[in-house]
Amino acid sequence: MKRPVVKTADKRNWEKKYCSPDLRNADFSSISGRPLEPLYTREDLSGFDVDTELGYPGEYPYTRGIHPSMYRGKLWTMRQFAGMGTPQQSNERYKFLLAKGQTGLSVAFDNPTLYGWDSDHALSAGEVGKTGVAVDSTADMERLFREIPLDQVSTSMTINAPAAWIFAMFLANAEKQNVSFDMLRGTLQNDILKEYIAQKEWIFPPEPHLRLITDLMAFCADHVPQWNTISISGYHIREAGSTAAQELAFTLADGFAYVEHALRAGLEIDDFAPRLSFFFNSHLDFFEEIAKLRAARRIWARHMKEKYKAKDPRSWLCRFHVQTAGCSLTAQQPKINIIRTALEALAGVLGGCQSLHTNSMDEALALPSEKAVEIALRTQQVIAFESGAANVIDPLGGSYFIEKLTCELEEEAERYFQKIDELGGVVKAIEQGFFQREITRAAYEYQMALSRKRKILVGVNEFINEDEHLEIPILEIDESVERDQIRRLQELRQKRDNQAVRSRLDALKKAAAGTENLIPRLLDCARVYATLGEISAALINVFGEYQEQPFY
Amino acid sequence: MSVEPMKVIIAKPGLDGHDRGAKVVARALVEAGMEVVYLGLRQTPESIVNAALEEDADVIGLSILSGAHMTHFRRVKELMDKNGLGDRLLTGGGIIPTKDQEKLKELGIEKVFGPGDDIQAIVDYIRTWHRSRST
Numbered sequence: 001m002k003r004p005v006v007k008t009a010d011k012r013n014w015e016k017k018y019c020s021p022d023l024r025n026a027d028f029s030s031i032s033g034r035p036l037e038p039l040y041t042r043e044d045l046s047g048f049d050v051d052t053e054l055g056y057p058g059e060y061p062y063t064r065g066i067h068p069s070m071y072r073g074k075l076w077t078m079r080q081f082a083g084m085g086t087p088q089q090s091n092e093r094y095k096f097l098l099a100k101g102q103t104g105l106s107v108a109f110d111n112p113t114l115y116g117w118d119s120d121h122a123l124s125a126g127e128v129g130k131t132g133v134a135v136d137s138t139a140d141m142e143r144l145f146r147e148i149p150l151d152q153v154s155t156s157m158t159i160n161a162p163a164a165w166i167f168a169m170f171l172a173n174a175e176k177q178n179v180s181f182d183m184l185r186g187t188l189q190n191d192i193l194k195e196y197i198a199q200k201e202w203i204f205p206p207e208p209h210l211r212l213i214t215d216l217m218a219f220c221a222d223h224v225p226q227w228n229t230i231s232i233s234g235y236h237i238r239e240a241g242s243t244a245a246q247e248l249a250f251t252l253a254d255g256f257a258y259v260e261h262a263l264r265a266g267l268e269i270d271d272f273a274p275r276l277s278f279f280f281n282s283h284l285d286f287f288e289e290i291a292k293l294r295a296a297r298r299i300w301a302r303h304m305k306e307k308y309k310a311k312d313p314r315s316w317l318c319r320f321h322v323q324t325a326g327c328s329l330t331a332q333q334p335k336i337n338i339i340r341t342a343l344e345a346l347a348g349v350l351g352g353c354q355s356l357h358t359n360s361m362d363e364a365l366a367l368p369s370e371k372a373v374e375i376a377l378r379t380q381q382v383i384a385f386e387s388g389a390a391n392v393i394d395p396l397g398g399s400y401f402i403e404k405l406t407c408e409l410e411e412e413a414e415r416y417f418q419k420i421d422e423l424g425g426v427v428k429a430i431e432q433g434f435f436q437r438e439i440t441r442a443a444y445e446y447q448m449a450l451s452r453k454r455k456i457l458v459g460v461n462e463f464i465n466e467d468e469h470l471e472i473p474i475l476e477i478d479e480s481v482e483r484d485q486i487r488r489l490q491e492l493r494q495k496r497d498n499q500a501v502r503s504r505l506d507a508l509k510k511a512a513a514g515t516e517n518l519i520p521r522l523l524d525c526a527r528v529y530a531t532l533g534e535i536s537a538a539l540i541n542v543f544g545e546y547q548e549q550p551f552y
Numbered sequence: 553m554s555v556e557p558m559k560v561i562i563a564k565p566g567l568d569g570h571d572r573g574a575k576v577v578a579r580a581l582v583e584a585g586m587e588v589v590y591l592g593l594r595q596t597p598e599s600i601v602n603a604a605l606e607e608d609a610d611v612i613g614l615s616i617l618s619g620a621h622m623t624h625f626r627r628v629k630e631l632m633d634k635n636g637l638g639d640r641l642l643t644g645g646g647i648i649p650t651k652d653q654e655k656l657k658e659l660g661i662e663k664v665f666g667p668g669d670d671i672q673a674i675v676d677y678i679r680t681w682h683r684s685r686s687t
Contacts, residue, residue, distance in 0.1 A: 111567035126623030200569030331667040364667045440575045447576050460668040550592030552575035
């Protein structure tokens with residue numbers, strides 16, 4: 001078919017017309033403050049090599065996705081982060097979510113558990129079960145996963161400082177369920193570097209934590225081969241206020257630091273790297289997020305192949321979970337959060353995530369109510385089955401804007417890597433407060449932009465409903481949760497074999513003072529119902545406690 | 553009337569590690585000309601009030617997003633009253649439901665801030681309190 005000849009558009013003509021009328025008095029930069037062109041054209045991609053930089057899905061450098069078939073082969077796992085009150089209450093919520101169609105579990109723990117303390121620790125008062133489920137021992141793991149087949153459902157656990165002994169309790173429970181370790185699928189967050197940077201849940205100084213992480217990697221390589229030993233996270237860095245580029249750069253820098261630590265510990269790269277995984281935020285600025293996720297895959301693949309010389313292609317894959325941005329959601333007009341979450345979830349899907357959590361509308365107010373979390377899950381199902389977003393792989397690939405943005409984010413990340421190297425690496429940079437100050441500066445600038453209305457937040461600094469009152473149900477954690485949890489804990493300490501507990505904790509301490517892999521020792525402790533706090537205390541005895549120098 | 557800059561303690565009691573708000577508020581107060589003593593995380597009511605005594609602080613600002621606000625605010629107020637700091641300002645922010653804000657008012661904590669509040673409103677609140685105190 002002969003097409004009519006069309007005169008080639010002239011960019012300069014357009015530019016003249018674009019500039020002459022008045023533009024809206026608005027800030028057209030991204031939510032991260034990135035200046036954006038009004039239009040992207042092929043000139044923006046001059047020098048871009050489609051073959052080496054874009055490629056194909058499932059092919060190095062994986063810009064378009066980590067699998068050849070992506071969502072046509074398998075949809076992302078719908079994995080809602082959940083946990084509240086007692087293990088029994090959380091078990092009921094997990095069953096509810098599985099019945100509503102989620103395809104993977106994700107455990108949220110309470111603050112005392114996250115810090116490795118028992119529910120009756122002096123500083124746990126008022127905190128038990130409030131931000132997630134309280135787990136004090138393997139007995140709580142048994143309650144948490146009652147009637148949930150661990151050989152059929154994958155489980156992610158958001159736990160960092162005491163990750164290794166929480167995992168030991170999970171394994172001890174699997175034994176009681178007669179599920180062999182090689183059947184277990186899931187992820188441990190287990191990413192201590194970002195704790196010092198953003199989430200702030202540490203126990204020891206960095207070196208002992210890093211040792212526990214490499215111990216776990218080595219143990220799982222031999223005994224729990226389907227387990228993702230670490231979820232190297234940017235989510236929390238972004239929630240703390242960073243820009244998209246900082247989230248990308250700091251996360252991958254942490255990843256490289258773990259790789260280097262494991263190599264120094266004598267592990268072979270292709271033995272542990274295939275089980276490294278990642279966790280990114282999906283924030284409101286739609287296109288920036290998609291580009292960020294694509295850049296992450298390309299950067300990780302390049303460094304793993306070229307710099308670290310991994311041979312197994314599985315070592316090159318940046319597999320990641322995405323959570324929509326909690327910090328973007330508002331306490332005002334909370335039902336509007338459903339829309340924000342939907343857009344963010346769509347960005348995560350168009351960015352090629354392997355699993356996804358969507359926040360509930362009551363995110364800024366409380367733990368999710370049943371109704372709110374159901375809507376959040378349904379959001380994913382609409383995207384998967386109705387929107388068409390899952391029908392074509394990397395549908396935005398080839399867009400001038402998206403490819404340019406992907407390249408820009410990659411370049412910015414590389415500049416950050418250089419800066420971190422100059423500071424002496426991630427741990428040294430943490431000690432100097434580098435990440436913390438960058439993040440707080442970005443958070444402050446965004447807050448001032450909101451205050452000056454250069455950035456708009458609907459319902460908060462614009463389109464406000466005066467005399468607003470709360471219309472949605474709010475989940476409350478009853479004070480009896482703490483009392484009941486403490487009572488059961490004290491009963492456990494009476495009923496168990498305390499001599500066995502004491503001798504296994506002693507063996508753990510001895511091993512900690514040496515260099516042997518600690519996971520088998522932790523498993524021994526978990527099997528006899530040593531509590532979380534008792535194990536932490538034993539290890540603090542050897543490793544000491546970290547004191548943060550607060551930077552802002 | 554004192555011409556010294558106001559001194560504000562910013563602290564996070566208990567186990568909540570979400571310090572974005574506390575740090576942003578700290579920066580804003582510094583920009584507004586106040587002196588900020590940023591104690592950071594994992595503070596106890598005791599450590600916070602001790603710092604306020606040592607620093608002779610005008611204001612204590614607590615940041616709590618974990619749901620443990622009643623426990624911590626109550627205890628800090630108690631210790632402030634016991635130690636001669638009853639006339640200083642106790643305020644703060646985090647995730648504090650409206651009905652709990654009412655309960656805090658009954659304890660003498662007039663105002664706390666939450667998600668969506670303008671940073672300038674926090675600065676103004678502290679300044680206004682200080683002005684009314686000096687007259």
